[in-house]
Amino acid sequence: MVNLLVTIHVITGVLAIFAFLLVVVELLDPKEKTAKRVKAFALIGTILIFVSWVVGGYYYVTYYGTDVKPLIKEGASPWIHSVVMETKEHVFLFLPFLSILATGIIFSSNAELLKNHKTKLAVLLLCALIILIGLAITGMGFLISTGARAAGVG
Amino acid sequence: MTMVVGIITLLHIVSAIFMAWPLYALISVNERKAVKAPLGDETDTYMENIIKKQAGRCYIFQITALITGLYLWSRGNFGIALSVPNLLMLGKFLGLFILMGLLSYVVFVIQPKIDSLFAELKKENEEKVASQLNKLRAKRKRFAATCLFVLLAIIIFAVQIREPLSLLVNVVLLVLAALFSYRVYKSNIPYGWA
Numbered sequence: 001m002v003n004l005l006v007t008i009h010v011i012t013g014v015l016a017i018f019a020f021l022l023v024v025v026e027l028l029d030p031k032e033k034t035a036k037r038v039k040a041f042a043l044i045g046t047i048l049i050f051v052s053w054v055v056g057g058y059y060y061v062t063y064y065g066t067d068v069k070p071l072i073k074e075g076a077s078p079w080i081h082s083v084v085m086e087t088k089e090h091v092f093l094f095l096p097f098l099s100i101l102a103t104g105i106i107f108s109s110n111a112e113l114l115k116n117h118k119t120k121l122a123v124l125l126l127c128a129l130i131i132l133i134g135l136a137i138t139g140m141g142f143l144i145s146t147g148a149r150a151a152g153v154g
Numbered sequence: 155m156t157m158v159v160g161i162i163t164l165l166h167i168v169s170a171i172f173m174a175w176p177l178y179a180l181i182s183v184n185e186r187k188a189v190k191a192p193l194g195d196e197t198d199t200y201m202e203n204i205i206k207k208q209a210g211r212c213y214i215f216q217i218t219a220l221i222t223g224l225y226l227w228s229r230g231n232f233g234i235a236l237s238v239p240n241l242l243m244l245g246k247f248l249g250l251f252i253l254m255g256l257l258s259y260v261v262f263v264i265q266p267k268i269d270s271l272f273a274e275l276k277k278e279n280e281e282k283v284a285s286q287l288n289k290l291r292a293k294r295k296r297f298a299a300t301c302l303f304v305l306l307a308i309i310i311f312a313v314q315i316r317e318p319l320s321l322l323v324n325v326v327l328l329v330l331a332a333l334f335s336y337r338v339y340k341s342n343i344p345y346g347w348a
Binding site: 014024025077138 | 234
């Protein structure tokens, strides 16, 4: 159960990054179906971020807080929790709202997205920010799982 | 090795192989010179489109390599101390971010200028526009050669994760990587290695 939750949390998070990356790729080289595809990728990315959030939150409350956190804090690298996990928890909160904002702009701008350079640039920057924060979160996640393993978890 | 680690390792290696684009981009750009395709004609546009559209694919391969690499590091029991394998991994990580930065500069700064110059080509003084275009293309070519060197440096670091080589061997390998990148920048390497 624990492994399944962590796996779903990681896979949905990584797929969300790729969904927003595909938005960027589509906007860099717009084609006939770009508007439709961009909407689909952004919506999928946002849903995946929320799934990752809920599953990660459930895992944190049910297992991490009671089983993993004490071991990390008593181990050789307590900063893995006190710095990395704390940062991850708080920085992650940007992602659901940034993804809603990006998806909202994409859906409300419709055809304008491809014609208006400023709107396109705004969406590109938002997606780039989501991808960068997503990658940072992924890195922190792997750092935490390395720290947990070093502390004797799993 | 578990099945998941095996599959992720395969994905990591395949992504790295597909990142060899700067090598082939430089070869094709050097071939363009040999063909003497006039600026903006069909052959030129065909090659320009291939180069331009590769950026999206490059981002996807780079991010796949980054995420799979982070997973493999996390599963590799390297710990979080400043050991030689971890420093090599850090070098690979920074190298990948340099590649992403160079690619982003080309995509968001150089390429839009090239595109707008192509649009102007038929309206304005062709010679003036052509000279600006060639300057930007030369700059993009230098970036591709730098990307090739950084990619080779990443591979040099990658092969040493389990058994690090001596510092001298590293210096020699990096110099050879630099020489090869310069050679690819200057010629279409008819003999493969030179």
